[in-house]
Amino acid sequence: MTGRVITITSGKGGVGKTTAxxxxxxxxxxxxxxxxxxxxxIGLRNLDVVMGLENRIVYDxxxxxEGRARLRQALxxxxxxxxxxxxxxxxxxxxxxxKEAQMIKLVEDLxxxxxxxxxxxxxxxxxxxxxxxxPADEVLIVTTPEVSAVRDADRIIGLVEAAEKPAPRLIINxxxxxxxxxxxxxxxxxxxxxxxxxxIGIVPEDEAIITSTNKGQPVAFEDRxxxxxxxxxxxxxxxxxxxxxxxxxxxxxxxxKMSKFLKR
Amino acid sequence: MTPISFKGTREGLHITLAPAPWRExxxxxxxxxxxxxxxxxxxxxxxxxxxxxxxxxxxxxxxLIALLAQHQMTLTSVLGETQTQDxxxxxxxxxxxxxxxxxxxxxxxxxxxxxxxxxxxIHRTVRSGQLIRHAGTIIVIGDVNPGAEVVAExxxxxxxxxxxxxxxxxxxxxxxxxxxLFLAPTQxxxxxxxxxxxxxxxxxxxxxEIARVRDEQIVxxxxxAV
Ligand SMILES: Nc1ncnc2c1ncn2[C@@H]1O[C@H](COP(=O)(O)OP(=O)(O)OP(=O)(O)O)[C@@H](O)[C@H]1O
Ligand SMILES: [Mg+2]
Numbered sequence: 001m002t003g004r005v006i007t008i009t010s011g012k013g014g015v016g017k018t019t020a021x022x023x024x025x026x027x028x029x030x031x032x033x034x035x036x037x038x039x040x041x042i043g044l045r046n047l048d049v050v051m052g053l054e055n056r057i058v059y060d061x062x063x064x065x066e067g068r069a070r071l072r073q074a075l076x077x078x079x080x081x082x083x084x085x086x087x088x089x090x091x092x093x094x095x096x097x098x099k100e101a102q103m104i105k106l107v108e109d110l111x112x113x114x115x116x117x118x119x120x121x122x123x124x125x126x127x128x129x130x131x132x133x134x135p136a137d138e139v140l141i142v143t144t145p146e147v148s149a150v151r152d153a154d155r156i157i158g159l160v161e162a163a164e165k166p167a168p169r170l171i172i173n174x175x176x177x178x179x180x181x182x183x184x185x186x187x188x189x190x191x192x193x194x195x196x197x198x199x200i201g202i203v204p205e206d207e208a209i210i211t212s213t214n215k216g217q218p219v220a221f222e223d224r225x226x227x228x229x230x231x232x233x234x235x236x237x238x239x240x241x242x243x244x245x246x247x248x249x250x251x252x253x254x255x256x257k258m259s260k261f262l263k264r
Numbered sequence: 265m266t267p268i269s270f271k272g273t274r275e276g277l278h279i280t281l282a283p284a285p286w287r288e289x290x291x292x293x294x295x296x297x298x299x300x301x302x303x304x305x306x307x308x309x310x311x312x313x314x315x316x317x318x319x320x321x322x323x324x325x326x327x328l329i330a331l332l333a334q335h336q337m338t339l340t341s342v343l344g345e346t347q348t349q350d351x352x353x354x355x356x357x358x359x360x361x362x363x364x365x366x367x368x369x370x371x372x373x374x375x376x377x378x379x380x381x382x383x384x385x386i387h388r389t390v391r392s393g394q395l396i397r398h399a400g401t402i403i404v405i406g407d408v409n410p411g412a413e414v415v416a417e418x419x420x421x422x423x424x425x426x427x428x429x430x431x432x433x434x435x436x437x438x439x440x441x442x443x444x445l446f447l448a449p450t451q452x453x454x455x456x457x458x459x460x461x462x463x464x465x466x467x468x469x470x471x472x473e474i475a476r477v478r479d480e481q482i483v484x485x486x487x488x489a490v
Contacts, residue, residue: 100283125317125393130283130317134283151392151410151411152392154391154392154393154409154410154411155391155392155393155411157391158317158391158392158393158394159316159317159393161388161391162316162317162344163283163316163317164282164316194407194409194410194427196389196407
């Protein structure tokens with residue numbers, strides 16, 4: 001058994017990589033998949049906080065790589081979903097502590113035990129990004145609908161292509177339908193026109209994300225919130241299901257509608 | 265994965281570097297170039313180097329250029345990160361001239377053959393942060409995105425949307441032109457002339473256009489009028 005390794009990355013920081021990793025992980029695990037979320041943001045870990053598992057960390061990724069702990073000892077089981085585990089990053093170590101080859105080896109070991117390894121990449125194009133990309137079978141790029149974030153996403157897509165990975169897929173996060181409507185925000189079509197990659201999901205701006213992050217309970221545990229439902233649809237698409245894209249409408253909340261133009 | 269891969273194209277030899285340690289790359293390259301029969305095959309070749317997301321400094325590039333020179337090969341183009349490009353530009357002035365025999369060959373060849381030899385074909389989207397610099401004409405089949413830069417000593421033709429920075433006639437040739445199916449560059453240079461995009465966004469219409477220098481300024485006209 002070898003699981004699929006999916007790295008979630010962006011160029012610009014703070015666009016929602018960690019949020020996406022935690023929620024896609026939860027959504028996949030809720031569908032019975034065995035998922036390991038790996039925090040590759042060494043020195044700035046926070047996937048554990050978003051997943052609500054911070055207080056269970058004893059060993060971390062660097063301990064495993066440097067032989068102080070076995071894989072099983074460092075892996076943290078989720079308190080709600082038995083299929084979900086977390087490999088935490090080290091908080092106190094320098095981000096150069098892990099080499100590319102060590103990361104590849106670690107992920108090779110992890111993937112034997114599960115269906116998916118989701119890697120939460122640090123922002124930027126430096127060492128940490130390269131480490132997160134090296135073991136990936138697939139790459140998801142997160143961007144917000146802002147010109148600067150899209151520009152950085154484009155740069156990252158170029159680097160992913162140069163690393164000879166398959167064409168990455170795109171998550172547009174924090175879309176605000178009311179602003180798009182007023183012409184104050186890039187819409188999905190504008191973003192795709194520049195990036196020319198396949199869209200795997202649109203996640204609306206959602207206050208529930210903030211409360212859920214504070215509680216350590218990712219929104220994807222329930223499908224009630226718009227963002228939670230959006231992450232669930234992304235998980236379904238990862239599993240190969242053909243799920244229609246939502247058109248977000250501000251006044252009436254959400255309504256389902258096939259939007260053909262999104263499918264390139 | 266091998267640290268380097270070779271591909272022969274009409275423009276010359278296309279060498280792609282994998283993300284392997286620099287030592288391994290140089291050793292492999294030396295090994296490949298010293299293979300029996302390789303001498304006559306590679307001799308005199310122009311080399312297009314694709315560095316992927318690796319950043320090469322002046323020292324590394326110098327080492328590579330020196331190794332190529334030992335085999336009478338010349339580095340003419342680099343595709344990769346801006347930093348690598350800068351190193352290349354820095355070195356370019358100090359680079360050994362093309363091997364004698366090749367020089368003679370080019371000079372004696374008919375005009376069109378020379379141009380043919382120097383066109384670089386890029387068949388993909390050129391993305392933000394990528395810079396393509398080439399001593400001849402550059403043809404892109406795909407888009408040139410905002411944040412990307414294309415610099416050619418002759419013409420630039422983009423079969424797609426051109427929205428990055430473009431510089432044709434980069435060593436001063438004002439007869440060079442820039443053509444694109446959709447011409448909306450952030451900045452367009454021909455020789456020493458510069459034109460930039462209007463600050464207000466213009467409504468995007470899909471028309472093929474061509475930019476060239478006329479009466480000391482850059483003018484843009486529909487492609488079909490040429
Ligand atoms: N759809 C959304 N709606 C509202 N807030 C969101 C949404 N997505 C993310 N956020 C908020 O944006 C902030 C940044 O998110 P997150 O930490 O996931 O980004 P990141 O890309 O991992 O950042 P970094 O580059 O620092 O690792 C967080 O406070 C998060 O709660
Ligand atoms: Mg993060």
